[in-house]
Amino acid sequence: MPGVSDRTYELVTRLAKFWTFKRRAIASELTEQLSVIQKQLDDLIEANGALSSELHAARRRSISLESTLAQEKAKKASLHERNEELTATNTKLAEERERLRLIKSLLSVEQQKNDELKKLEKLINEEYRRFAAEESSLVDEARAAFDLMGVLHDVKLVVGMPGLLDKIRVAVAGGFSAGKSTFINSLIAKGGVKLAEGITPVTAVPSYVMRSEKTKTRIRAYSHFGAFTEIDESTYARLNHDYMKGFGFDLQRIMPFVALETPMSDLFGVFKHLCFVDTPGYNAGSGAGSTGWDRKTAHDVIREASALIWVMNITDGTIGSDGISFLEQFLSQCDCDQEHMPIFVVLNQADKMPESDIVAVMDEVKELLDDVSISCRGICAYSSTKKEVYTNGIGMELSEFLSEINKIKTNSIGNIVNRIKKVFGLYSLAIWADIGLLEKRIAELNSIKMRALQIGGRELHKNMTTIFNELEKDLSKSSVEHLKKQLVECDRLKDEMIKSVENAILTAIETEYHSVNRL
Ligand SMILES: Nc1nc2c(ncn2[C@@H]2O[C@H](COP(=O)(O)OP(=O)(O)OP(=O)(O)O)[C@@H](O)[C@H]2O)c(=O)[nH]1
Numbered sequence: 001m002p003g004v005s006d007r008t009y010e011l012v013t014r015l016a017k018f019w020t021f022k023r024r025a026i027a028s029e030l031t032e033q034l035s036v037i038q039k040q041l042d043d044l045i046e047a048n049g050a051l052s053s054e055l056h057a058a059r060r061r062s063i064s065l066e067s068t069l070a071q072e073k074a075k076k077a078s079l080h081e082r083n084e085e086l087t088a089t090n091t092k093l094a095e096e097r098e099r100l101r102l103i104k105s106l107l108s109v110e111q112q113k114n115d116e117l118k119k120l121e122k123l124i125n126e127e128y129r130r131f132a133a134e135e136s137s138l139v140d141e142a143r144a145a146f147d148l149m150g151v152l153h154d155v156k157l158v159v160g161m162p163g164l165l166d167k168i169r170v171a172v173a174g175g176f177s178a179g180k181s182t183f184i185n186s187l188i189a190k191g192g193v194k195l196a197e198g199i200t201p202v203t204a205v206p207s208y209v210m211r212s213e214k215t216k217t218r219i220r221a222y223s224h225f226g227a228f229t230e231i232d233e234s235t236y237a238r239l240n241h242d243y244m245k246g247f248g249f250d251l252q253r254i255m256p257f258v259a260l261e262t263p264m265s266d267l268f269g270v271f272k273h274l275c276f277v278d279t280p281g282y283n284a285g286s287g288a289g290s291t292g293w294d295r296k297t298a299h300d301v302i303r304e305a306s307a308l309i310w311v312m313n314i315t316d317g318t319i320g321s322d323g324i325s326f327l328e329q330f331l332s333q334c335d336c337d338q339e340h341m342p343i344f345v346v347l348n349q350a351d352k353m354p355e356s357d358i359v360a361v362m363d364e365v366k367e368l369l370d371d372v373s374i375s376c377r378g379i380c381a382y383s384s385t386k387k388e389v390y391t392n393g394i395g396m397e398l399s400e401f402l403s404e405i406n407k408i409k410t411n412s413i414g415n416i417v418n419r420i421k422k423v424f425g426l427y428s429l430a431i432w433a434d435i436g437l438l439e440k441r442i443a444e445l446n447s448i449k450m451r452a453l454q455i456g457g458r459e460l461h462k463n464m465t466t467i468f469n470e471l472e473k474d475l476s477k478s479s480v481e482h483l484k485k486q487l488v489e490c491d492r493l494k495d496e497m498i499k500s501v502e503n504a505i506l507t508a509i510e511t512e513y514h515s516v517n518r519l
């Protein structure tokens with residue numbers, strides 16, 4: 001059947017013809033067709049209206065959905081942000097918990113029952129101080145006090161770590177990020193614990209690294225009382241400058257050092273007696289909390305060492321005036337004869353430099369050290385990461401140096417005792433010198449008195465008595481007696497300190513022996 005519009009068209013065509021029959025019928029059919037069309041049109045208009053309002057509603061819904069979506073997206077972003085904040089807070093809390101656990105164990109760790117160590121502390125901190133305040137003969141008293149504090153520090157170290165007694169301490173020092181820790185790590189066997197390394201100042205607490213004959217690593221964090229707590233590798237790995245800042249105080253005050261016993265490699269030979277001491281960079285600044293702390297720590301640690309390995313970054317090109325002045329200051333303070341302090345220079349990170357430049361830096365460093373009369377046993381160019389020595393060095397090779405150090409006879413007790421004897425020997429000399437001077441003056445005064453009597457008779461002698469009385473106050477026999485009493489006190493302190501040192505260390509060795517046998 002033809003569609004409404006086809007039919008309409010057909011009817012209109014027929015009507016248009018002049019001689020068409022049944023025009024009325026056609027017109028009526030056409031009218032009918034038109035009304036159908038009109039109806040369709042009306043329906044369409046109605047449907048269009050309905051669709052338009054639906055479209056309108058849909059648009060409104062879409063706009064509202066869009067705004068809901070935007071709100072949801074914003075909510076999601078804020079939740080994500082919150083989540084990240086919470087994760088960070090969680091990590092911080094975990095770190096805080098870890099820190100608190102470490103502080104708690106350091107503070108609660110029981111001090112070994114070592115009465116002799118306490119006695120030594122009292123002798124140095126109280127009795128010696130009293131003696132020093134009264135005594136005025138020794139000119140360089142500050143140095144004597146400093147030396148005795150060093151003795152106390154050393155005894156605490158050995159009491160806390162009797163294993164150190166037969167070890168030769170080799171301090172590994174230098175500027176921050178020179179690669180000191182990486183250098184020691186290159187001497188640790190595979191599977192042993194690693195010291196923290198990094199590009200920002202890392203090492204904050206000195207670490208004593210000793211060879212362990214077992215495969216297991218033992219890490220002990222020491223408190224100031226010579227007591228220690230065992231810490232695990234992950235806690236140890238975190239003990240860097242940034243982590244230390246989080247304590248809000250110098251952790252070194254309650255944890256002055258850490259000791260590791262770990263399997264060592266035989267890269268440069270097997271050295272059973274060596275204990276490498278990783279030090280903070282002397283120029284690391286205020287990283288651990290207070291300015292100069294690292295320099296002081298580095299100094300304290302190096303002072304008590306028997307040898308020094310100076311590590312520098314070869315790409316710095318030269319040793320630098322601050323490095324030289326640090327070395328000079330150290331040599332002037334160390335206990336042994338400056339010329340006999342074995343020093344070895346490691347030009348580290350040599351993998352970063354062409355061989356021709358390495359030789360030039362090596363010569364420059366040697367020349368600089370010669371200029372300031374610092375003698376070193378040898379200089380080598382080394383890569384701690386590649387564990388490789390580059391070109392021929394100057395003087396001894398590193399392996400020869402370590403082998404020589406390994407043979408040094410250690411006698412920590414004897415060494416400490418000698419240091420005490422040296423301090424009190426100086427006091428004794430100074431007091432004897434004062435006694436000699438006083439006695440000489442008294443004799444001179446007496447001779448003047450006699451001459452006054454002989455020349456001017458009783459009258460002159462009487463007139464001078466007032467002056468003599470004043471002079472005699474200072475030059476009286478009682479002053480000599482006083483000095484002699486100080487000599488007795490000097491000897492007593494020396495003997496008591498030596499006895500306490502020996503007993504404190506013996507007690508520590510026995511305690512360690514029993515605790516090892518209990519394990
Ligand atoms: N290429 C190369 N990089 C090295 C070498 N030795 C150390 N490094 C890198 O130098 C950076 C510093 O090394 P550390 O061992 O942390 O230096 P450090 O002297 O102990 O530093 P502080 O403890 O901060 O004073 C680290 O990123 C090491 O990976 C080396 O021989 N070659």
Ligand SMILES: [Mg+2]
Nearest residue numbers: 180181202203
């Ligand atoms: Mg380090």
